[in-house]
Amino acid sequence: MTWPQALIFDVDGTLADTERDGHRVAFNRAFADAGLDWVWSVEVYARLLAVTGGKERIRHYLEHFRPDFEYSGDRVAFVAALHRAKTEYYMALMHEQAIPLRPGVKRLLEEARRAGVRLAIATTTTPENVGALLESTLPAGAIDWFEVIGAGDVVPNKKPAPDIYTWVLERMCLNSDQVVALEDSTHGLDAAKGAGIGCVLVTVNDYTAGQDFDAATAVFDTLGDEGSQARPIVGPAPVGDVVDLAYLHTLGP
Numbered sequence: 001m002t003w004p005q006a007l008i009f010d011v012d013g014t015l016a017d018t019e020r021d022g023h024r025v026a027f028n029r030a031f032a033d034a035g036l037d038w039v040w041s042v043e044v045y046a047r048l049l050a051v052t053g054g055k056e057r058i059r060h061y062l063e064h065f066r067p068d069f070e071y072s073g074d075r076v077a078f079v080a081a082l083h084r085a086k087t088e089y090y091m092a093l094m095h096e097q098a099i100p101l102r103p104g105v106k107r108l109l110e111e112a113r114r115a116g117v118r119l120a121i122a123t124t125t126t127p128e129n130v131g132a133l134l135e136s137t138l139p140a141g142a143i144d145w146f147e148v149i150g151a152g153d154v155v156p157n158k159k160p161a162p163d164i165y166t167w168v169l170e171r172m173c174l175n176s177d178q179v180v181a182l183e184d185s186t187h188g189l190d191a192a193k194g195a196g197i198g199c200v201l202v203t204v205n206d207y208t209a210g211q212d213f214d215a216a217t218a219v220f221d222t223l224g225d226e227g228s229q230a231r232p233i234v235g236p237a238p239v240g241d242v243v244d245l246a247y248l249h250t251l252g253p
């Protein structure tokens with residue numbers, strides 16, 4: 001039986017660098033729309049990324065950065081409404097200025113499809129945001145390349161909990177040792193490992209480069225692409241200067 005049977009991709013930070021110029025901007029536009037003077041700078045957002053999930057991140061911000069904020073209504077509904085507005089802004093941003101896929105992502109997706117390696121997504125963001133990113137960066141209908149999309153609130157506990165990866169594996173009827181997970185953060189690495197996935201490849205970004213990836217199988221700056229080599233940070237260097245299926249196969253059991 002070929003290995004890996006499937007590639008499970010994280011979205012934010014892995015498929016595309018969406019946090020700084022996508023999610024963060026959308027949060028700030030929603031806050032301004034609601035008449036709030038909250039502005040998440042790049043630096044503050046780096047701290048807030050310790051909490052996954054947009055609603056959870058807003059609640060964390062209220063508790064730790066705005067303990068003085070008074071709101072007489074239903075706080076849960078207030079946060080949910082803010083997050084819905086943020087998601088609308090994020091989707092509009094994706095269609096306006098399309099944050100590009102990271103180097104090598106489209107190449108690896110297309111190689112996997114040609115080779116019959118199944119594809120899935122395991123992410124903390126919302127399904128709508130996944131759709132907006134894929135529509136703005138891949139050919140029409142590319143969302144159907146992914147057999148299963150595990151996103152947002154389909155599970156009770158977000159990364160670093162393993163729930164979303166377990167949810168995806170169950171729906172693909174695959175064992176954790178049959179797949180490779182591709183991530184960008186320690187939260188994602190911990191979630192994949194927690195679901196029993198032994199092979200996790202990390203591509204770091206500005207927000208995650210300093211994190212501890214000792215548990216990862218391999219760590220790169222990017223997957224590499226035509227004219228831009230994948231630089232290994234941990235693990236063996238790929239023969240062809242890019243992370244491709246042949247390289248992933250060498251990481252197998």
Ligand code: XBP
Binds near residue numbers: 019122126
């Ligand atoms: C990253 C996240 C998400 C986004 C914001 O998801 O933690 O919460 O930052 O998106 P992943 P939402 O790396 O797992 O793709 O506001 O939709 O949560």
Ligand code: MG
Binds near residue numbers: 010014184
């Ligand atoms: Mg991520």
